[in-house]
Amino acid sequence: MERWDMAGEWQLESLGELCLLINRGIAPAYTEQGGILVINQKCIRDHRVSLAEAKRTGPKAKRVPEDRLLRPFDVLVNSTGVGTLGRVAQVKKLPEPATVDSHVTIVRPDPEKIYPRYLGFVLEFKQPExxxxAEGSTGQIELPRARLRELEVPVPPLPVQRAIAHILGTLDDKIELLRRMNETLEAMARALFKSW
Structure with a gap:
């Protein structure tokens, strides 16, 4: 494996220059069944997208624009409210077509300019930034799209981006596996406890 000199400076580019899309989701009418899956701020925690809190568009909802349908490696950023604004998660795969509501921003990397999985990890790291x-008064804060577009991202050479994403992705996959194993063990422990 090649070694990379990280002491040298990597070019900084604005998020807006590196992405095909930086835009909020839709304002849907919801229903219990049918429709397209709508991810909201509750679905984005600990750099993961959970569908447990997702809702669905109602039958009278407008058609979701093609660019607002989520794609693998889109990065989702919570964009309103104290305590939720700034939470970041990258879409890995979805079981069905999905979008986000108007409180979440879709950041879609341009793979010609930046390795998508690398960008996801960078934005997770930059969550405090x-x-x-945020702008606004207490309880009513918002993440302006223009400010997010200006966020500077370090852009090393593409082979370095891939190497970083591979290492972090391997660790992330292991963490996810351990998290699922822990959930399974907790469920087994609860079942054993109930049987006594």
Whole structure:
């Protein structure tokens, strides 16, 4: 494996220059069944997207624009409210078509300019910086799209981006596996406890 000299400076580019899309989601009418899955701020925690709190668009909802349908490696950023603004998670895969509501921003990397998985890890790392971009009064804070577009991102050579994403991705996959194993063990312990 090649070694990379990280002492040299990497170019900084604005998020807006590196992405195909930086935009908020839709303002849907919700229903219990049918429709497209809508991810909200509750779904984004600990750099993970959980569908447990997701809702669905109602039958009278407008058609979701094509660019607002989520794609693998889109990065989702919570964009309103104290305590939730700035939380970041990258979409890995979804079981069905999905979008986000108007409180979440979709950041879609341009793979011609930046390795998508690398950008996801960078934005997770920059979460405190993203939180600091908020504007507004207490309880009514918002993340302006223009400020998010200006966020500077370190852009090493593409092979370095891939290497970083591979290492962090391997660790992230292991953490996810351990988290699921822990959930399974907790469920087994609860079942054993109930049977006594």
């Amino acid at each position: 993203i939180e600091a971009l």
